[in-house]
Amino acid sequence: MNKVLLGVLLGAILGAIDGTTAWFTPEARAEIAGIVIGSTIKGIIAGILIGVFARKVHSLALGIVFGLGVGLLLAFIVAQMQHGYYFQIMLPGGMVGLIVGYATQRYGRGPKLQQT
């Protein structure tokens, strides 16, 4: 599968799972829909960035580091907006970025070379 598309799909799925687990936090349950949508969008953005990076840079190690970095950064922004829950938001966010970074490098297919 295309690296960017794989990144978007994986980011969206893991982002949605990430958001859904907020249901287990009673004080966040009222806003679950917004959290799931926001988390999914965050996952998609991370997926696009990591997928584009994977297209440009063919390195598993760099892909993982970049994925982790993007995941942590986006999660940090969300945590800043929430004024708290840094650990609960940033750890899964970083983990999602790491998984997407690994998957795009390992399983994503690069663009076809054009014959000249």
Add this chain to the structure above:
Amino acid sequence: MKSLSDRVLARLQADMQMPDLSGTRYNLLRYVACGGMGSVWLAEDTVLKRRVALKVLDFAGPADDLGVRLLREARILASLEHPGIVPVHDAGTLPDGRAFCCMKYVEGQTLTQHIATLNLPDRLRLLERIAEPLDFAHARGFIHRDLKPDNVMIGAFGEVLVMDWGLAKVGVTSLEAGETEIARAVQPTQNSLHVTGQGSVLGTRGYISPEQARGAIEVDHRTDIFSLGAILTFMLTGSAPGELPAASGTMPRPLRAISEKAMAADPNARYQSARGMTADITHYLNGEPVSAYLENLLERSGRVFARHRTAVVLVGVYLIMRVLFILFVRR
């Protein structure tokens, strides 16, 4: 009367076999090895200033069948231009009347010598590279008929060369009319059954296909597939098929199935091409199912896990972390 020692006799024999290269472009450097048809010498091509291997027949004779046979081998090699097949530079008759064939001098080890230093994936990749020139030759109507570890050379830079095409069978369309197969026995080498012709046997024990061992004339390229399967067995167990049956128990099941399919008694039950066999080897190396082996659910799960170990571990860690978070929040 004083008798000559073995060493002196051997020296005398070597001197007698020494080819006469006077008046040729070659300078003799040293003796390399002996084969079923003659001996191989290291020589220097004085025109191109390079080292070459000279394959020289032991006996002279202008109309000698072995001479025709050597010329035929040279023609086969000349028509098979492939990085995995040792190139021939020249062929003809020496001043002493012996036929010769000049080939690239390959410095390296035979597969038998080389194999001990390799791990399993590297051995399998090596087999894939042995199959490449074989597939190339089959596509052009040639059958090697004496494929064995000693006929595969690994060069100093890792190049893989299939050697000794002296027993190769030529497709009728591959050479000009009149170049029919030679039907005569040649000197047998140790552990070899080097004989060609109608109803006779050629090849090497352990690597020869059943139809070839029966002396069947109508052997096709699948006889080489059998030998390739035998080489796979050798590469995995360190011994030729039939030499040490207990050793096959240590082979991974899919590889054993590949070897068994390649070595099926019925040529129709074998892989129908060297490429087909290497495709299965590649599938095995990539952690994919092989066509020769029907795996059960447990084996399939194990293979999929082994292939995607990191991804499975990452997702597993993520899910465990999520569950722990939920439990933490509930407390």
